[in-house]
Amino acid sequence: MSPSETEKNPAVTEDGDYLPGTHPDLPPPVFSRGPIGWIRANLFGSATDAALTLLAAYALYSVIPFLVDWMFVDAAFEGESRKDCRAVAEGACWAFIGNRLSLFIYGFYPEPERWRVDLSFVLLILAIVPVLYDGMPQRGKAVIYSYLYPFIAAWLLVGGFGLEYVPTDQFGGLMLNIVIGVTGIAFSLPIGVVLALGRQSNLPIVRILCVTFIEIIRGVPLITLLFVAAVMLSYFVPPGTNFDLLVRVLIMVTLFASGYMAEVIRGGLQAIPNGQYEAADAMGLTYWKSMRLVVLPQALKISIPGIVNTFIALYKDTTLVIVIGRLDILGIGNSSLADTKWQGLSTEVYIFVALFFFFSCFSMSRYSLWLEKKLHTGH
Amino acid sequence: MADTESLTENKSPIVSSKGEEDIIQIVGMHKWYGDFHVLKNINLKVKVQERIVVCGPSGSGKSTLIRCINRLEEHQKGQIIVNGIELTNDLKKIEEIRREVGIVFQHFNLFPHLTVLENLTLGPIWVRHTPKNEAEEMAMKYLERVKIPEQALKFPGQLSGGQQQRVAIARSLCMNPKIMLFDEPTSALDPEMIKEVLDVMVELAETGMTMIVVSHEMGFAKTVADRVIFMDEGEIIEQNEPHGFFDRPQHDRTKLFLSQILAH
Numbered sequence: 001m002s003p004s005e006t007e008k009n010p011a012v013t014e015d016g017d018y019l020p021g022t023h024p025d026l027p028p029p030v031f032s033r034g035p036i037g038w039i040r041a042n043l044f045g046s047a048t049d050a051a052l053t054l055l056a057a058y059a060l061y062s063v064i065p066f067l068v069d070w071m072f073v074d075a076a077f078e079g080e081s082r083k084d085c086r087a088v089a090e091g092a093c094w095a096f097i098g099n100r101l102s103l104f105i106y107g108f109y110p111e112p113e114r115w116r117v118d119l120s121f122v123l124l125i126l127a128i129v130p131v132l133y134d135g136m137p138q139r140g141k142a143v144i145y146s147y148l149y150p151f152i153a154a155w156l157l158v159g160g161f162g163l164e165y166v167p168t169d170q171f172g173g174l175m176l177n178i179v180i181g182v183t184g185i186a187f188s189l190p191i192g193v194v195l196a197l198g199r200q201s202n203l204p205i206v207r208i209l210c211v212t213f214i215e216i217i218r219g220v221p222l223i224t225l226l227f228v229a230a231v232m233l234s235y236f237v238p239p240g241t242n243f244d245l246l247v248r249v250l251i252m253v254t255l256f257a258s259g260y261m262a263e264v265i266r267g268g269l270q271a272i273p274n275g276q277y278e279a280a281d282a283m284g285l286t287y288w289k290s291m292r293l294v295v296l297p298q299a300l301k302i303s304i305p306g307i308v309n310t311f312i313a314l315y316k317d318t319t320l321v322i323v324i325g326r327l328d329i330l331g332i333g334n335s336s337l338a339d340t341k342w343q344g345l346s347t348e349v350y351i352f353v354a355l356f357f358f359f360s361c362f363s364m365s366r367y368s369l370w371l372e373k374k375l376h377t378g379h
Numbered sequence: 380m381a382d383t384e385s386l387t388e389n390k391s392p393i394v395s396s397k398g399e400e401d402i403i404q405i406v407g408m409h410k411w412y413g414d415f416h417v418l419k420n421i422n423l424k425v426k427v428q429e430r431i432v433v434c435g436p437s438g439s440g441k442s443t444l445i446r447c448i449n450r451l452e453e454h455q456k457g458q459i460i461v462n463g464i465e466l467t468n469d470l471k472k473i474e475e476i477r478r479e480v481g482i483v484f485q486h487f488n489l490f491p492h493l494t495v496l497e498n499l500t501l502g503p504i505w506v507r508h509t510p511k512n513e514a515e516e517m518a519m520k521y522l523e524r525v526k527i528p529e530q531a532l533k534f535p536g537q538l539s540g541g542q543q544q545r546v547a548i549a550r551s552l553c554m555n556p557k558i559m560l561f562d563e564p565t566s567a568l569d570p571e572m573i574k575e576v577l578d579v580m581v582e583l584a585e586t587g588m589t590m591i592v593v594s595h596e597m598g599f600a601k602t603v604a605d606r607v608i609f610m611d612e613g614e615i616i617e618q619n620e621p622h623g624f625f626d627r628p629q630h631d632r633t634k635l636f637l638s639q640i641l642a643h
Contacts, residue, residue, distance in 0.1 A: 275488035278451050283502040283554060284477035293501060297492050377491055377534035 081341040096342045097352050104332055107172015113164060117175050120156045123149060124182065132367060150186065168246035174329045174356065181315040184253045188314065189307065192261025197291060199266055217259030223323055225252045230324040249321060257314040264310055268303035269295065301375045308368040312361045329353055402427045402558060402589055403448060408457030410443060417443050419613045430590045432600040435610035436636060441593045445560045449480040462557060478506060481551030485563040487543045489535035495546050496531040502554045521549040525579050541572025545579055561592040595640060601625065609633045
């Protein structure tokens with residue numbers, strides 16, 4: 001105890017102790033706060049921690065310089081063939097990706113019409129903002145646009161009504177992943193909510209229907225469902241009717257995600273104490289109002305990690321369309337490898353595809369963390 | 380009906396200066412949980428503005444009884460008529476009754492995702508279709524009555540237990556109920572918070588609200604109640620005005636209960 005502190009506080013005994021009831025708030029000791037405190041607590045807390053810290057540092061040291069060198073320093077960004085790349089650099093040959101970038105993005109979408117894809121991407125971002133961020137001004141009106149967006153996008157991409165018709169089998173690349181992913185994400189959440197509520201319903205028919213649907217969907221692999229969509233569904237529709245394959249895929253992917261979504265949300269519903277239902281009922285709220293205003297906001301909040309998990313899984317599963325002969329970004333990459341001019345560049349292709357998925361999924365994950373934090377109301 | 384009369388007309392006459400109209404009539408009501416007979420032949424009439432305290436050992440069915448009045452629990456036999464409407468499976472009628480009957484729960488049951496103000500305006504806006512600004516004005520009025528207007532924009536999780544229970548009372552009052560039910564409103568509170576909630580309830584009683592309170596707060600019963608009801612094993616054992624009830628309990632089980640509860 002420093003003399004100055006003792007002077008400031010007269011209620012101190014001769015031994016330097018404070019009299020009962022007069023102990024002031026003191027700052028914590030220096031080694032338990034600030035950067036030193038952080039390092040001590042997180043990196044060198046014990047002998048094991050210290051050893052692991054040093055081991056990790058060594059691993060990073062031996063990997064990162066090599067990776068940076070290969071990816072950036074010794075990489076070739078321009079050229080017309082693998083030979084051109086090798087002539088200038090030993091590392092990654094990004095020229096391959098650059099040359100084929102439009103194929104990776106648009107697939108086989110006709111070149112003069114590609115502005116429609118660009119426009120629908122821009123409109124998609126505008127449609128997502130009001131859904132994700134409730135602080136924006138005029139959000140109520142903006143959300144109406146978000147609801148209309150799927151129809152606008154469908155018109156833009158497929159055409160008709162003044163735009164040139166583009167058959168969906170020309171969709172491909174990243175655009176195909178986004179079309180399937182966004183559709184699945186947008187529709188699986190509401191369908192999942194309805195299924196989850198239906199599973200808890202007091203009406204036996206509704207409950208049995210929902211349980212059956214969920215269990216069938218969860219019991220069958222997505223690839224099987226995609227084959228069903230590609231092959232079997234045509235047996236059930238009258239001959240001659242043209243039921244677009246992409247639409248069938250969209251339906252299957254959405255239903256598949258809905259089944260999982262329903263179970264995730266059911267978990268959230270079960271975490272809501274009975275008292276919440278009772279308080280809502282006791283006010284005279286109808287079933288749908290009490291669900292919408294009291295139960296679901298809380299249940300969905302609890303379910304955010306699971307919901308986003310399902311979204312991410314769905315988004316990555318969009319690459320499975322390869323099994324029914326549609327080329328998404330991964331499919332385009334695979335088929336590009338067959339080009340004799342660029343042979344042997346699979347590492348570059350897979351890293352590119354992996355980075356695309358990683359950044360999409362990582363941003364979803366970050367958004368969900370932000371949302372969870374924002375919705376936390378201190379209890 | 381004959382046994383109804385004999386039960387309600389107790390040995391000492393019930394003194395009540397209240398209105399003559401029965402706002403709640405329960406006649407020959409039974410309830411079972413599965414095979415377990417929770418409420419047995421309940422007969423109870425409550426007059427407008429009457430204040431009733433229900434007490435009894437735990438598991439005696441007192442909470443279940445008041446939860447039957449707004450159909451949080453379903454009865455299987457007998458009649459419950461609230462504000463002239465008989466409770467049946469008809470959802471419309473249930474909702475109609477629930478609009479007129481407020482309930483305050485032991486664990487508050489505030490909506491944690493809404494602010495205090497939003498908790499209070501939810502019912503008026505979505506059930507009574509009150510315009511938002513009017514609902515907020517009324518909510519602030521009731522928050523002032525329970526003495527926490529400064530907490531309006533906080534979330535329930537940021538308040539103390541006593542404050543939360545006062546918000547819960549204000550939330551019920553915002554629906555302008557004709558009857559208020561209290562299900563052990565102070566049993567989940569720390570001792571120093573019980574008084575602030577009881578004070579609000581006493582003030583509410585003074586405004587002439589019809590109240591049924593399940594509680595072990597005997598002080599509250601003595602000062603506020605028009606009638607105290609003692610329940611045990613699903614039956615109404617004894618009922619009387621507070622002085623008669625506490626000073627001259629008739630039934631052995633009542634005497635035992637009172638001796639246990641007043642011992643400490």
